[in-house]
Amino acid sequence: MRHRYNIFMSMLLLIPIMLCCSGKSGQGEKSGVDTTASPDSLIVSLNGETGKSVFEITRANHEVDFLDSPAGVFVKAIDSLESGYYYGWIYSVNDTVGQIASDRFVTRGGDIIKWHFRKF
Numbered sequence: 813m814r815h816r817y818n819i820f821m822s823m824l825l826l827i828p829i830m831l832c833c834s835g836k837s838g839q840g841e842k843s844g845v846d847t848t849a850s851p852d853s854l855i856v857s858l859n860g861e862t863g864k865s866v867f868e869i870t871r872a873n874h875e876v877d878f879l880d881s882p883a884g885v886f887v888k889a890i891d892s893l894e895s896g897y898y899y900g901w902i903y904s905v906n907d908t909v910g911q912i913a914s915d916r917f918v919t920r921g922g923d924i925i926k927w928h929f930r931k932f
Contacts, residue, residue: 854893854928854929855926855927855928855929856870856874856890856891856926856927856929857924857925857926857927858870858873858924858925858926858927859923859924859925860905860919860920860921860922860923860924860925861919861921862919862920862921863918863919864918864919865914865915865916865917865918865919866903866905866910866914866915866917866919866925867885867887867913867914867915867917868915869919869925870887870890870903870914870925870927874890874891875889875890875891875892876889876890877889877892877894881913883913884912884913884914884915884916885913885914885915886913887901887903887914887927888901889901890927890929893929898931898932899929899930899931899932900929900930900932901927901928901929901930902927902928902930903917903925903926903927903928904925904926904928905917905919905923905924905925905926906923906924907924907926
């Protein structure tokens with residue numbers, strides 16, 4: 813059990829780096845599920861907004877549960893769908909996975925933000 817805890821804690825430290833930002837603007841809006849997603853992935857899409865972070869736009873349009881850390885925000889759940897041992901939330905902007913925390917990635921108009929609920 814301790815081994816699982818250590819793996820989970822390691823993921824908590826790595827995910828904020830993987831989750832962060834990239835994007836362009838448009839107007840943030842709620843979106844549905846991408847039905848073209850693979851069976852192990854659910855996608856939430858949003859439009860970027862100039863000067864706003866991926867996290868700000870996501871929080872403005874969805875219910876978000878998160879942890880704050882020195883590396884940035886770690887998104888635990890979007891609309892009550894929580895990360896777990898095998899699955900978690902990872903964001904991309906313009907189809908490029910974020911390399912920094914979502915609260916630190918500032919978008920621009922025209923950016924397409926996607927939150928992927930994926931199997932690790």
